[in-house]
Structure formats: C-alpha cells, structure tokens
Amino acid sequence: PAPPETASANATPYLKPLKGIRGVAWNIYGTLLRISGGKLRFTHPEISQMQVALEKVIAEFNMWHSMPRKPGPPWEQLNDQYRRILEEQQMSDTQRKGERPEVDSSRIWRKLFRRLAEKGYDYDMNLYGDPEELSDKIAYFFHSCLQGIEAAPNALNALAAVADANLTQGLLAEAQSFTIVQMLRALRAQGTLPPLGSLFALDTLTLSFQEGVGKPSPSLYRSSLEQFRSHGISPSEVLYVGNRLSDDLAIAKSA
Template sequence: MNATQWMLAILQERQSLLPLDSDVQPKLRFLNGVRSVIFDVYGTLIVSGSGDVGSVDQTDRSEVIQRAIQQARLEDRLDRPVLWSDLRRVIEQMNAERKSEDCISPEVDVIDAWRQVIDEHGWKAVEQDVASVVRLATCFEAWSNPTWPMPGVREMIDKLSRSKTQLGIISNAQVFTPLLVEDLLFPEKKIESVFQADLCFFSNRFRHSKPGPRLFRALTDALQRRGILPQEALYVGNDMLNDIWGASQAGMKTAWFAGDKRSKRSRSGDPRCSDLSPDLVLTSLPQLLECLKLS
C-alpha cells in the first residue's frame, strides 16, 4: 500500500456540496494578453465547507478527532483523548517558532503536527507507522472540511488547457491537496499534464503560506523562465488578502472568485485590502472563459 492510498479518505468521504449564493455583483470584462492563469484551490477550484484548508473557524472539533483516531486504529495506543485545543496549540506553536522577517506567513506540515499531538498523548512512534498518522490527518480533514468540485471547473480547466494558456496553482495546502486537484481533471489525466509542474506551489512543501511573498516570488521567477511577465499572468482566488493582495503585490492581474458564500473572504477590515480593486470579480467559473474570450 502506498502513501496515496493512506489519503484516499479525502476523496471517498465526500458528498455533493453546492456553492451558496454570495450576494456579490460580478465585474466582467475582456482581459487581453493573459498567457498564464494561476489558481487558488480551496474555495476557488473546489467548494470547501470550511472555506480553506484545515478548519479555520473556532468550532470545537474534538468529537471529529475522536472518530478520526478510531478510524486510524489509534485509540488503544493513546493514554487520554486528544482535544481540538491540543491540535490548535501545537499548530500555533509550530507557526510561532518559524515566524520571522523572512517568513511572515509560516505553514505547518499537518502530518508533523498530528505526530507531535499524539506523541504527547502517549503514542510511541513505530517506524513504519506513518500510515496511521496520515490516515488520522486525512480523515480529520475530510470530515471537518468537506469538499466538492466547484460547478463548471472541469470544463473550464479543459478549455483553458486546450487554449495553450499556461496553468498553475498557488495553494495553502497540505499533503492530500494534490489528490483533490487531480480529481478535478478528466479521467486518467495527471496533474502535470494540465498544470505546469514548475508553476505549481503548495504551501506545505515550502512551509510558507499566502499571503506571504515567498510562493508568489517563486511563481514569478518560474514565469520569467518561461518568458512570461507577471502582468501577463492572472491569479484567481477567493480570498481578497491571501489571493488578491498577495498576487497584486507580485504584479499579477487578479480575479476575485466570490462564487460561494462559505468561502467568500472580502477582508474588508484589513487595511491592505481597503484600496484593492481586482481586475475581475467572478461569481461562477465559466465567467472566466468569457473574460478570456474562450467560451
């Protein structure tokens, strides 16, 4: 059994989840000269119950943790129940330890965080037992942040990739996120056959997240190697701070995706977003094709 199979719960534990009307007016126009489109994942390409990777709200999820521990068959190896506050504390500590001038938005590897949490609860790591921790982390994510493909996403990706637009991803992500992206593609296609591998950036691999500049800088460097200027690339995301501010700081064109009330992040209280005006405001993904004259 390989690592992908340990993470299959992220796909198998799903049910249809449709976006909720966001009450935002779209702003659509033709954008000329876009050679590359880079996407956010959670709340943009996929409907996300919590609006982002992980569980961003304050709801106590201790009960979900207990179920995930049982599913991973770890309950007999821990000396007391793991609480939601234990996971939050470990993630906050890990982020605080890495935060610096060079890393203003740290990212954890959530598998490391879970390993530390269960170690604190009496689990004695057995070398080959990575699978249990990955299963625990994946079941917890699948149940606390249910996902489903955003309506129109497969057709949109298909049309964009046929048009020779260079496609990429910048995602605040964890190890199971690429499986969700691969699930959006037509059968038998691999992520690298549609999204350019050098234009894909997952925060858990860099241990930096959006809206920090690290991932956007890595992207614009990769675009430059392909002869593409930042202003010839369009970034599409649901979060005015993490996506639109971050990408505009990197000199990219921006499309705010406000197609689902759950994940609409207008960030109106943040001064960085007060004068921010994205080039497009989308309330459905097919609108992007119209703006690029690909529909």
C-alpha cells in the same frame, strides 16, 4: 460533512477580454474547491465538529489502546495535544518580516504518532506505509472529517479549457500534503480526469506547505512568479484566479 450550499453573489458576472495572458495560476480552497468555511481550517469553531472528527480518527487508526488513561473522553485528550502542537507551529518564526508561517498538518500528526508509538502504538505498515506516509493519511482523513468539499461548478471544464489553449497553468495555493489528491478526487466527479501533468505545468505548483509560508506572505507570490519566469512568462502575462480580495488577490497584484 457535506460541502456548503451554493450561494450566488449579488453581482452580475462580468469580465473584459484579457490580452497578452500566457500563464494562469489558480487558488485551490474556495476557488477550485468549494469548502465549508471558505478555506482550509485546522480547528473548527464548533467543538462538536472537532469531537466528531477526532473520534473518527481515533477509531479509524485504532489509537485508543495507546492513549494515556486520563479522566475524560479520549478525543478531549487528543484535542488538547493537537491544539498545543498547532499553536507551536503557528507561533514559529519564519525569520522574514511580514511572512506568516504555514501550518503543516502532517507534521502535527507525525508528532502525535511518535507520542503514541512511545506507548506501544502499532499499525499495519503494508496498509498505511512508513510513519511519514501514515501521518499524511491521518491528516487527510482528519481534514475530510472536519470540512466538506466538492469541486466548484465547471472547475474541470475551466482547467481543461486553459490547458487546451496551450497556456501554462499552475497553482498558487494554501495547501497541505494531501491537497492535490483531494483536489483530483473532487474534480473526477465532474468527468474524465486527464493526467495531472496534462492540466498543469508541474514546476509551477506553488504550495504553501512546501514553501513553509502561507498567504498573504509576499514570498509565496514571488516564488510563483519565479516559476512562471522559468517558462519565459513575465508577471504581467500571468492571470491569478482566487476568491479572497484583500488578503490574496490584492497581494498578488502588488507582487
């Protein structure tokens, strides 16, 4: 699907000079990347879009021959199984009050893959790698079919400017195993892309799928601050750039 059309906010851009900033943390979906729906989705409100995405997954990864022969089209069977596993992850307990468990899309597809493997599913390991790598690739392909994305205007220039200013630059984002690759591919459309380590301090990438919790879980923000502290940067010296006020920026401010 195509990325969303650009819609200008009914506001005048304005920013006061910020003094004492030594680190910058970025959100990804909705900030560095424009994405339909404003954030990464695991299902789509329009069932026709889920159908298209799942049918493409079945065709691309040759799943049909290993799927049970039941009434109804194959994508509906896959949709039912996918949603059940998704709900299991969403209902899991983080053991921490006020924390929201993060869904790991690759884990969903890994579980679906194991079920297919029991039915004789086989694939080209030279092309797709081991089962974990295959699950990452399926997750990336599925989400690319579900939502269109592109780099936000001047995103690459903004990242390069922060890096050139010798500020410690990181990420504080709801993300999946494929998100960094997806982001870099989108940024590459805007010009020559420096190595990831030239743009970001690689030990300040706070990604929700690795932390096991999603926004607005307070521990996600605390983890990011600890990473900046390891560089000698205090919370008051970190600028966080996001696009959602109440369930992201407000939480970051209070962290």
